[in-house]
Amino acid sequence: GPKDPPPPYPGPEPVRAPEPVRAPVREPIPEPPAAAQCLLPDDLVARIMSESNFNEEESMRKLQAIMDLRDKHQCDLDIAEAAAKLDKGEGEFITLVKQFIELGFSKGDVLDGVAVFPDDRDSLLDFLILKSNS
Numbered sequence: 001g002p003k004d005p006p007p008p009y010p011g012p013e014p015v016r017a018p019e020p021v022r023a024p025v026r027e028p029i030p031e032p033p034a035a036a037q038c039l040l041p042d043d044l045v046a047r048i049m050s051e052s053n054f055n056e057e058e059s060m061r062k063l064q065a066i067m068d069l070r071d072k073h074q075c076d077l078d079i080a081e082a083a084a085k086l087d088k089g090e091g092e093f094i095t096l097v098k099q100f101i102e103l104g105f106s107k108g109d110v111l112d113g114v115a116v117f118p119d120d121r122d123s124l125l126d127f128l129i130l131k132s133n134s
Contacts, residue, residue: 040067044077069094082111086118096121105132 040063048066052058062084070080073094082097083090093114100110109131117123 040077044081048081076107078107078111082114093118096124100124100128 044066045059045063048062049056049059052062066077066080066084069075069083069090070077073080073083073091075083075094075098079094079097083093086093097107097110097114100113101107105113105128109128113124113127113131117127
C-alpha cells in the first residue's frame, strides 16, 4: 500500500532563554562611621575610633554599645561611654554615677572619680568632696 507519510519534521528546538546570570549576593557594606556621627558627637566618635586603632568594625561596635547603654539607662552619652568600658556592671555603674550627680557633684568629677575608684564608694565620695571643695 501507500507508504506511510514521513513523520512530521520536528521543528527546531525552541530556543530556551539562557538563565539570567545572577550577580553574586554581595555582603552589605558596613556603614561608615559617618552613620554614627549623625547620632553621636564627633569628639566621641573620634575618641572611640582612636581607641580602636581606627578599626571601623570595632569602633562601630563600641559606639553601638554606648548608644544602647544610653538608651537603656536614659543617661548622658559620656556616662554611657565610661560605663561601656567596663567588662560588667554597667547598670550599677550608671546608677552610681547618677546618684552622685544627684547629690550635686559635677558629672566630670564623678566620672573622674569613678575611673579612679571604680569599686570603692567611700573613697569615691571622699574624692568628690575634695574636688568640689577645691
